[in-house]
Amino acid sequence: MTSTPASPQGLHVGLFVTCLVDLFRPSVAFAAIKLIEAGGARVEVPRAQTCCGQPAYNCGDRKNAIALVRQVVETFERFDYVVAPSGSCAGMLRLHYPRLLADDPNFAERAASLAAKSFELTSFLVDVLGLLKVDAAFAGAVTYHDSCSSLRELHVREAPRRLLTSVDGLSLIELGDSEACCGFGGAFSVKYPEISAAILDAKLRDIAGTGAATVLSGDLGCLLHIAGRLARAREAVEVRHVAEVLAGMTDGPGIAAPRQSG
């Protein structure tokens, strides 16, 4: 990981909102902005962004994936850093962009340099900005689900835990098998819903076993998947993106939770 700069002041960060956050849960992006600013950097959100290209890439549609990847490189290369509140999108930028554009003389280097400055949110806060604690409170026990891309593509494990344990009143209970996939996998969850749900059910049993009332993760894809099945089963476990808790923005309902009246 990049070493901590002397001062984050003046660092210009482009926020990669992610298509899911934009559509389903804008509060996550506002939380991300608050956290990055708390770490001392300046955030800008370029308007010309849509999606990182994973849906096409993982469905084998390389041509459309490359077109989108070029668009992201062009939009974000002017920043000092690019930060996404998602391990999956950050992993796409960091690991897969350089490979997709490796044979493109006009883009190969640009993709590689974008990759080197792209980060998942919590790891950016801790590893780049050197943020060690946040100013937030959350009463109760939570458990944390590592997304596979955060864990295995980006090796982000300590950063979210470190920040979470600095939240006032929060206690973190680890899952029995924190390396296990939740079964989301993007299009996989729609193409093979029964298998996806069976994998998820093992994760839900693990979550229930912790006794925590809240489950957090750094990837909205996993969270929609988890929350959707909990809602179907009418389970009362609260589901949130980790950024909401770290930014102290937990007034609104959790994912898939009914809106409180009044």
Add this chain to the structure above:
Amino acid sequence: MADSREDFKAAAVHALADAALQKALLNVKRGFVVKREAAKAKLPEFDALREEARDVKDHTLAHLDLYLEAYERKVNESGGQVHYAPGAVDARAIVLRLCQQAGAKLVTKGKSMVSEEIGLNAELQASGIEVVETDLGEYIVQLRGERPSHIVAPVIHLNKESIERDFRRTHQRLPRQRRLDQAEHLVAEARQILREKFLAADVGITGANFLIAETGSSVIVTNEGNGDLTATLPRTHIVVASIEKVVPTLEDASTLLRLLARSATGQEITTYTTFTTGPRRNGDPDGPVAYHVVLLDNGRSEMLGNEFADMLRCIRCGACLNHCPVYGAIGGHAYGSVYPGPMGAVLTPQLQGIDRARDLPNASSFCGRCEAVCPMDIPLPDMMRAWRERDFARGNPAFNERLALRLWAFAARRPRLYHALSRAVARFLARRAGARGSLSRFPFLKAWTGTHDLPAPQGRTFHALYARARRGKSR
């Protein structure tokens, strides 16, 4: 013979509803994942060893023709004979001919995935030769007329009770009242039956974990010792192996063996590691009189030159199966191939053609755990994606899927349009959900809402809210 079950999805759904199978699959974690982790923790140089092993294999594959020639020379020097088989049909024909030349009535077999791959047993049996599997798991699979559901543990899908039923059904001449309720009883009974077969067999067929170019030896690892008896007792020993099994030296084989045992079963070393080199020499107390090696290509040399070359490093340890959430959910049979799980999702399309096996590389969440535990550092998810790309390039995915992707990509490349659509979708879904936090039904997303609710969006998109906030600020 390894014909894909055309309907992977139906087989998977069936497997998910099979309570006995689901119970048996829990053993994968208990039996393999935990033990591998412990064995790896006890070997601090595991990762260094992994790199070394990868380099050994990459080097060998880059010069495969030379090492195969060297291996063949050594086999000849030791009095054996090598036969090349381009495809499954050729391999079956060669083995059948060798058996017939040996006048074989009874053939014993050690565990061999390659012989499963080419469907050898059926071919021999059709010519009136009795074939007996001597690995306990393979023996049970054979009694049941199934194929193995795991490359290391063929009967991981079964429990003791169902094996007891199989034994009672097939071992009719043994006393009814005998006890068979413990694993020891089952092992003892299989031993008793197999002992006669070992002694009576005319030909013994084994696979090979490695072939050593330096010495012309073939190496097998077993935990039951059945491989030794299969290789040494009959007058003829036939090794059936695929071409990528060759390694340059004994030293290289020992590097790979250290990884294999730990990754497969969490053992430091497998109970029996057997080297066989040629037939019995003058003065040897035992060993076969004739020694043949059938080297199978079956698509491997094509893989050497395509995007799946890394797959040829595979040492068949099964770690990727054991750590795969999809395999853990549905077991091995649903894959419709002798090679299930992540390694099978890459190999099977090469063997059966992508048209027949297109579900396998698609049915992955790309969680990456297979690649993380693979002792040969094989990028399994990347290769599954490469199959998806080939499949897509051939126009294979369903029309709906292609259309959806095309529309989505059209919009995603036009941010203004995309934002407008997102705003509309967010608003629409939020309105439909009302005060509920989620939608339990939605016409275009039946595949999702069949198993979960669709969480409702907060109502406005981030970009809309952000633009408004900025306008507010600048005013």
